[in-house]
Each structure stands twice: as C-alpha cells, then as structure tokens.
Amino acid sequence: MKLVIFAGPPTCGKTTVIRQVIKRMEVKKLKTAYIKIDVLYADEDEMINKEFGIPTKKIYSGELCPDHCNVVVLDEAVEWAEREGAEFLFVETAGLCLRCSPYVENSLGIVVLEATSGMNLPRKIGPMLTLADISVITKIDLISQAEREVFRYRVLQAAKDITVVESNALYGIGIDPIVKQIEKVQHIDFPMFLKGNPPVGTCTICVGKKEIGAKNHFGVLRTLDSDLFYVGE
Amino acid sequence: MEIKKITIRGGIGKDGEREKVQEFELKMGDIISIVGPTGCGKTTLINDIELFANYNTPSQRQILINDEPIPDDFSFDPSKHPIALISQHTNFLSDLPVGEFLTIHAAVRGAENAENIIEETLDFANQLTGESINRLTGMTELSGGQTRSLLIADAVIIGNSPIILLDEIENAGIHRTKALELLKKYDKIFVFVTHDARIALLSDFRIIMKQGAMQKVIYTGIEERRAAQELKKIDDVMLEFRRLIRAGEEITEPVFNENIKNLVYNNI
Ligand SMILES: Nc1nc2c(ncn2[C@@H]2O[C@H](COP(=O)(O)OP(=O)(O)OP(=O)(O)O)[C@@H](O)[C@H]2O)c(=O)[nH]1
Ligand SMILES: Nc1ncnc2c1ncn2[C@@H]1O[C@H](COP(=O)(O)OP(=O)(O)OP(=O)(O)O)[C@@H](O)[C@H]1O
Ligand SMILES: [Mg+2]
Ligand SMILES: [Mg+2]
Numbered sequence: 001m002k003l004v005i006f007a008g009p010p011t012c013g014k015t016t017v018i019r020q021v022i023k024r025m026e027v028k029k030l031k032t033a034y035i036k037i038d039v040l041y042a043d044e045d046e047m048i049n050k051e052f053g054i055p056t057k058k059i060y061s062g063e064l065c066p067d068h069c070n071v072v073v074l075d076e077a078v079e080w081a082e083r084e085g086a087e088f089l090f091v092e093t094a095g096l097c098l099r100c101s102p103y104v105e106n107s108l109g110i111v112v113l114e115a116t117s118g119m120n121l122p123r124k125i126g127p128m129l130t131l132a133d134i135s136v137i138t139k140i141d142l143i144s145q146a147e148r149e150v151f152r153y154r155v156l157q158a159a160k161d162i163t164v165v166e167s168n169a170l171y172g173i174g175i176d177p178i179v180k181q182i183e184k185v186q187h188i189d190f191p192m193f194l195k196g197n198p199p200v201g202t203c204t205i206c207v208g209k210k211e212i213g214a215k216n217h218f219g220v221l222r223t224l225d226s227d228l229f230y231v232g233e
Numbered sequence: 234m235e236i237k238k239i240t241i242r243g244g245i246g247k248d249g250e251r252e253k254v255q256e257f258e259l260k261m262g263d264i265i266s267i268v269g270p271t272g273c274g275k276t277t278l279i280n281d282i283e284l285f286a287n288y289n290t291p292s293q294r295q296i297l298i299n300d301e302p303i304p305d306d307f308s309f310d311p312s313k314h315p316i317a318l319i320s321q322h323t324n325f326l327s328d329l330p331v332g333e334f335l336t337i338h339a340a341v342r343g344a345e346n347a348e349n350i351i352e353e354t355l356d357f358a359n360q361l362t363g364e365s366i367n368r369l370t371g372m373t374e375l376s377g378g379q380t381r382s383l384l385i386a387d388a389v390i391i392g393n394s395p396i397i398l399l400d401e402i403e404n405a406g407i408h409r410t411k412a413l414e415l416l417k418k419y420d421k422i423f424v425f426v427t428h429d430a431r432i433a434l435l436s437d438f439r440i441i442m443k444q445g446a447m448q449k450v451i452y453t454g455i456e457e458r459r460a461a462q463e464l465k466k467i468d469d470v471m472l473e474f475r476r477l478i479r480a481g482e483e484i485t486e487p488v489f490n491e492n493i494k495n496l497v498y499n500n501i
C-alpha cells in the first residue's frame with residue numbers, strides 16, 4: 001500500500017485538491033481509496049464515492065484530536081484499503097492539534113495551505129507544515145502575484161526543504177506536479193511509525209483535571225512568565 | 234533563461250470550436266492589447282500566458298518560449314518567473330505593512346540595493362495615485378487605486394520581469410496616461426487587457442476576443458496611430474474635468490467652455 005496524507009486547516013482546499021488528483025489517477029488507471037478523518041462532520045466520502053466510484057470511508061475523531069485518531073486507526077484503514085483492492089490510500093485529515101503531525105514514515109505528507117490565510121499562518125502550524133513533504137498553496141487565483149511570492153517565501157522560511165506547489169485547485173491548475181510525486185511514493189512498512197517526535201507534554205486536561213492553575217497539574221507545565229518545567233516522576 | 238519571443242497557439246473557445254487566431258508572437262519591446270466584451274475570456278487568455286499553458290488549461294492553448302513548450306510539471310521558481318501578471322484584484326489580502334511586504338519581496342527577488350528599489354517602487358506608485366502610499370500602512374488598508382498602483386510599480390521595479398501582463402489598469406481610478414508614459418520607458422513586452430480605446434490604439438497590435446476565443450489580430454496602422462493622437466485630446470479634456478471635480482471645483486459655463494475649446498480635431 002502507498003499512503004498519501006493530506007492535512008491542512010479547515011476549508012483550505014484539501015478536498016478540492018484531492019478530487020483533482022483523483023481525476024488524474026483515474027486517467028492513469030491507478031486505484032485509489034479515500035478516507036476522511038474529521039472531528040464532528042464530514043460528507044466528502046459520499047461525494048467522492050459518488051463522483052469517482054472509488055472506495056471511501058469517514059471516521060469521526062470526536063473527543064480525540066484528528067491527528068491522534070489517525071494514529072489509532074490507520075493500520076486498520078490500510079488493511080481496509082487493501083481489501084478494497086486499492087494501490088493508494090489517500091487520507092484527508094483536519095489535523096487540528098497543531099502540536100503533532102499526521103504524517104507516517106514512508107508516506108507522502110501533503111500540507112494544504114490557502115494563499116488567502118495571512119502571512120503568519122506558516123509560522124503558526126508547526127509540524128503539520130515542517131514535517132510535510134509537499135506544501136500545496138491553494139487559491140492563488142485570489143491573490144496577486146507579488147503576494148504569492150511573499151507567501152511562498154514565508155512557507156519556505158518555516159520549512160526549508162519542502163516542495164512548494166501553487167495551485168488554483170478549482171480549475172485544476174498546478175495539480176500535475178503533485179500527481180508526479182504521488183506516483184513516486186514507496187510502499188509503507190509495517191509496523192507503521194509516525195514521522196517526527198510527538199509533543200513532550202502529556203495533557204492533564206485531556207485526562208480530566210479541570211482545575212485552573214499550574215499548581216493543580218503535573219507533567220510539562222509553565223506559568224505566565226516562566227519557560228516550560230516538569231513536575232512529577 | 235533569456236526570453237527572445239513568446240508564441241501563443243490558439244486552442245478552443247467556450248463553444249469548443251477552434252479559435253480563429255491560431256498563432257501569434259510577442260517579441261521584446263512589443264506592446265499589445267486584448268479587447269472584447271465582458272466575460273469573453275480576456276483574463277483567461279493572459280492567465281494562460283502566465284501559466285505557460287501546455288494544453289493543460291480549459292482553453293487548450295499552448296505557449297512557447299523561444300519556440301519551445303514548457304513541460305507540464307515544470308514550475309518556475311516564482312522569484313525568477315519571467316512574467317508578471319497584474320491581476321484585476323483591487324485589494325491585497327496580506328496582513329503586512331507596505332514597507333515590510335516590499336522588503337520581503339525585494340529580498341525574494343534578490344534585489345541588491347533593496348532600500349533604493351523600494352523607494353523607487355513607492356515613488357512610481359505614488360505618481361499614479363491620488364493620495365500617497367505610506368510604508369507603515371497595512372497592505373489590506375490600501376484603496377483600490379492605491380493597490381493597483383502598487384501592484385504595477387512592484388511588478389515593473391521589484392519584479393523586473395521582462396513580460397508584464399496588465400488586466401484593466403484603467404479601472405480603479407489610477408492615472409492611466411501617466412502609467413502608460415512611465416511604463417513605456419522600460420524595454421519589456423507589455424500586454425494590456427483593456428476596454429480603453431486609447432490604450433488599444435497605442436499598442437502595436439490588438440487581439441479581438443469573443444466567446445472565449447481569439448477572433449482576429451489587428452495591427453495598428455498609420456491612420457489609427459493618428460486617430461490615437463486625436464483621441465488624446467478628448468482624453469485630456471476628460472481627465473482635466475475629472476481633476477477639477479476631484480478638487481472640489483464646479484464645472485460652470487466658463488470653466489466648461491475654456492476646457493472644451495481645445496477640442497479641435499484634425500483629419501486623420
Ligand atoms: N478560488 C478558489 N477557491 C478554492 C480553491 N480551492 C478550494 N477552493 C474553495 O474553497 C472552499 C473549501 O474547499 P474544500 O476543498 O472543501 O476545503 P477542505 O480543506 O477540504 O475543507 P474541510 O475538509 O471542510 O476542512 C470551497 O468552496 C472550494 O471551492 C482555489 O484554488 N481557488
Ligand atoms: N476558451 C475558453 N474555454 C472555456 N471557458 C472559457 C474560455 N475562455 C474563457 N472561459 C470562461 O469564461 C469566463 C469569463 O472569462 P474571463 O474572466 O477571462 O473574461 P474577461 O474577458 O476577462 O471578462 P471581464 O472583462 O469581465 O474581466 C470564465 O469563467 C472562464 O473560465
Ligand atoms: Mg474536505
Ligand atoms: Mg477579466
């Protein structure tokens with residue numbers, strides 16, 4: 001199985017890019033399966049299944065951060081895609097917790113960013129950008145060329161070695177170079193591992209402690225003016 | 234890559250029929266216009282040029298540089314992109330102050346003397362606007378005309394691209410005769426999408442479009458060049474009225490008569 005993971009903030013154009021890519025995969029007779037991981041609501045699976053007739057699925061992460069949900073279910077998702085006879089599995093994830101990233105070793109990690117999102121976005125999204133292989137910048141039709149150049153620079157400043165692809169995804173412009181990279185992806189190995197290191201902090205709020213203030217918590221903590229420090233074993 | 238010429242090969246119009254104009258060339262120093270009714274595909278044509286379309290856009294056009302097509306997956310480092318497209322946008326979305334934005338753009342473009350270049354860019358832009366653009370102003374706060382002026386100045390001076398595509402510069406109330414005058418000092422290929430008779434007649438040739446397709450190419454002959462000179466008079470009068478109105482003057486009978494008396498035409 002070859003795995004391609006598309007991450008990016010809400011409404012940045014992930015699905016639009018994916019549909020354009022699948023169109024080209026069809027022409028090349030490459031079999032693709034698609035999974036959407038979202039927190040509360042998603043309908044892309046039905047839409048893509050209807051449009052292309054390929055196997056699709058959705059997973060609600062609910063209480064989990066979508067990236068964590070990804071980690072928990074991806075092995076079974078790959079097995080599912082294999083049973084469906086697909087050669088490629090595309091995962092679209094909302095990737096909302098900006099401390100970890102959804103990318104897996106040997107997969108192709110694609111972060112989708114919209115050009116209209118402001119010049120500081122590339123600095124704000126951490127490993128979702130820095131651990132990706134390709135950054136697709138969508139909605140270039142909505143900004144000037146000068147702004148495109150500056151936005152691209154900001155992306156490269158945050159992630160030096162990333163491949164930047166600019167796209168007007170509505171019209172399928174800039175999609176071919178993405179497909180080229182997808183065709184070159186290697187098979188994933190089992191067991192699968194996440195790329196990069198997970199965040200050091202274990203969140204005590206996540207395990208149910210509601211009291212406000214550092215003194216009520218343990219693990220990696222901070223106060224208003226201090227750096228991070230550790231309390232516990 | 235040194236660009237000597239660009240060839241535009243026609244594709245299909247909105248109805249799927251082949252375009253009547255099947256090929257034309259742009260050489261260094263050419264000024265051309267693209268004209269036609271709203272929605273006829275003018276912007277689409279210059280977008281195809283900017284993207285170096287290779288049968289991969291809805292219009293199925295192909296663009297050649299020095300007689301060679303650009304492969305599908307070839308993508309220019311945008312900072313070395315030989316084409317600057319000044320789009321119809323009249324607002325920026327970048328949340329940066331003008332000065333900082335220009336500084337980054339100059340760095341991206343590898344400018345050696347960034348400070349001078351930024352100064353020159355602002356100076357160029359401010360010759361086209363009513364009220365000057367300040368370095369500390371947020372890009373998103375600029376007016377439509379200020380935005381257009383800055384886009385043009387940025388493309389010509391910071392971008393320093395050999396080919397400049399301008400989508401309807403006459404809109405947004407900038408000083409377009411001044412713009413034309415300033416632009417002509419630079420040796421580049423200029424492609425104007427325009428609804429303006431004078432810009433069209435000052436071009437070397439113009440492409441007429443309809444229904445998404447290039448219909449014909451008209452070279453500007455001697456008669457048309459003379460006509461352009463005569464039309465300048467109407468234009469100048471209109472600009473003067475505009476200036477007066479903007480300045481809060483009233484167009485009284487003597488003011489009107491004084492300005493209109495210049496309108497004596499010669500035969501062409
Ligand atoms: N103008 C323009 N609009 C785009 C482009 N790409 C996507 N859009 C529009 O942006 C909106 C959101 O696109 P989606 O593809 O649904 O975004 P998404 O990232 O999948 O969104 P979620 O899955 O809901 O987080 C849609 O209205 C698209 O039509 C583009 O390149 N240009
Ligand atoms: N050759 C073509 N084939 C298919 N669709 C086309 C073609 N040319 C233009 N179109 C479509 O027609 C619509 C209008 O085109 P465009 O925006 O280029 O018009 P325009 O002449 O620039 O209009 P305006 O004067 O209002 O700016 C767009 O949706 C575009 O995609
Ligand atoms: Mg989506
Ligand atoms: Mg247009």
Ligand SMILES: [Zn+2]
Binds near residue numbers: 067098
């Ligand atoms: Zn997380």
